[in-house]
Amino acid sequence: MAQIPEPAKERLLYLMRLLEKRGEARITSGEIESITGWSSHTIRKDISYLGNADEGACVPDTAAGASAETALPESEASLGNSAGYNPRSLIAAIRQALGLGGRRRLCVVGLGRLGSAYLNFQGFSHHGGTPDRVLAGELPGDLAEFELAAGFDSNVNRVEILKSPAPLYPAFKMGEVIKRFSIEIALLCVPGDAAQAAAEKLAVAGIRGIVNFAPVALKLPPEIAVRNVYIVDELRALAVKIK
Amino acid sequence: MAQIPEPAKERLLYLMRLLEKRGEARITSGEIESITGWSSHTIRKDISYLGNADEGACVPDTAAGASAETALPESEASLGNSAGYNPRSLIAAIRQALGLGGRRRLCVVGLGRLGSAYLNFQGFSHHGGTPDRVLAGELPGDLAEFELAAGFDSNVNRVEILKSPAPLYPAFKMGEVIKRFSIEIALLCVPGDAAQAAAEKLAVAGIRGIVNFAPVALKLPPEIAVRNVYIVDELRALAVKIK
Structure with missing residues (x-):
């Protein structure tokens, strides 16, 4: 897996916390943007560090907040037509990527x-x-x-x-x-x-x-x-x- | 004055605190590097945001930690042969640049x-x-x-x-x-x-x-x-x- 830059790690930790408070409802990058103030570009880039293994589970949304000009070329292959990210899968992917395993x-x-x-x-x-x-x-x-x-x-x-x-x-x-x-x-x-x-x-x-x-x-x-x-x-x- | 990027602001705040604890002794970028872990390049770049008005007072050192390959072209003009930065001037320049004025x-x-x-x-x-x-x-x-x-x-x-x-x-x-x-x-x-x-x-x-x-x-x-x-x-x- 690619090395995740420190600022991206910090944002992913923060995103994980947001998702934990949120419950089961899927979340779009537009919603993440409106809560955090990060650009869609940044959000997608950060999530792209989580690797392809979780691509199915973490299919990004195209519906909201993901206008064509902010979509990253790298993540284009995984752009679906879903209603956003599955919070549970995204949390699991972040935990795994950041090595937050045991107590x-x-x-x-x-x-x-x-x-x-x-x-x-x-x-x-x-x-x-x-x-x-x-x-x-x-x-x-x-x-x-x-x-x-x-x-x-x-x-x-x-x-x-x-x-x-x-x-x-x-x-x-x-x-x-x-x-x-x-x-x-x-x-x-x-x-x-x-x-x-x-x-x-x-x-x-x-x-x-x-x-x-x-x-x-x-x-x-x-x-x-x-x-x-x-x-x-x-x-x-x-x-x-x-x- | 050029807009100071957020991460540079954070480092300058931290540097200001270091200097406040330190007293009157001049500090070299090498010393700052060994305390903070930031590269000489980053330190010089951050300090360069404080503007030319304080160039005389904040003359950077060339003696320690400022090898030729890390020196920024932009700050070359102000590279002196002093024994480091004057903490008091540097604190004042940071306070001014960051707008930390009144109570x-x-x-x-x-x-x-x-x-x-x-x-x-x-x-x-x-x-x-x-x-x-x-x-x-x-x-x-x-x-x-x-x-x-x-x-x-x-x-x-x-x-x-x-x-x-x-x-x-x-x-x-x-x-x-x-x-x-x-x-x-x-x-x-x-x-x-x-x-x-x-x-x-x-x-x-x-x-x-x-x-x-x-x-x-x-x-x-x-x-x-x-x-x-x-x-x-x-x-x-x-x-x-x-x-």
Whole structure:
């Protein structure tokens, strides 16, 4: 399969989420365009990365939003006369193409306000169980793909007092617990001045990916994937758009 | 000035944050490359969007990380023999180019765990004041550019009980308060099933940008800027990278 460019991966992830909320009704590229603002051209190109194996299941629409000038030559062969994409097949194709297979274990590091908010995020599963809200149909089943396995804080008192659906440990047990439970991802919610040191400990413990909420650029070995989520950056990105 | 592409804007915002943490020492594009992972070519291209007005102040380095094959023809004229970029000038040039001028007022909508975490985020200013931690030098002064002006929740009890550095109001006062205080940006922290309705109320009230933490695609008039921050998306983006 062709290498999928990073921006296309991001859009496909977002599209997958849209489809998961939508239920069974087929969706046209015109509808996707009106929801996301992406051009039909971009949408078709992104979906073309999913490969030919799913061409039958994911037959694109010609009815709406797919005017002749935006249709890609490459996808012409698979242009059908259907009423859009089958969401279930498209979700499966995206999951397969992006390698989103089994459940991933994660931990929360730093149990202040933000960390404990994520500790109690209702969509994570625990100990292999599926969240009640997923079972009740209030949340989509995809959320169960991430299992919260542990929380860590350097304040032992906090670890003992906090209510949590997952077991909590003092920070010095991080290496041991991460290895024991094969935890792959960490939500790093410690203050900025503690973030680099905590990230290095996570790296040594064998963590493979970090969502970094601290306002610092982490310096880590290149094999560790990092996503930076920082509210001031989001606000600035908005401020740039609305100036 | 040339239109700056969106991905370049995002990188420039990120670069600005790096520089703010760094202090006065000049920085080379090689150093920027080693911290961010962006190619020298990308870095130079991004900085070239800042225009010639700052060429003197932002003279790029030739010493490190700027090998002949990565140097852009367009920036050749300004290639100096300095020891890198002057961080202060570069920050000022980025702020100017991106239109990050005055202080913006924001509100938090939905005061559950995540909302109250952001309500108490120590970097926002209040009532025109600068956060104590900024004054104490613990946080960079840039954080004072966003002023938390109000919090809203549909649960009146919660509004009365929560401790907050900014005034809290019941949700039905949203329109009135947002107009009265000229609030431009909302952090939308309500549950997914309440997000669209809340966003529409914000739109009617005249909000210009929304950071959406709910796992739904908001349908809003195109003049309202939206940034989606959703933990499962971040986790999936990581999972895609570490597969």
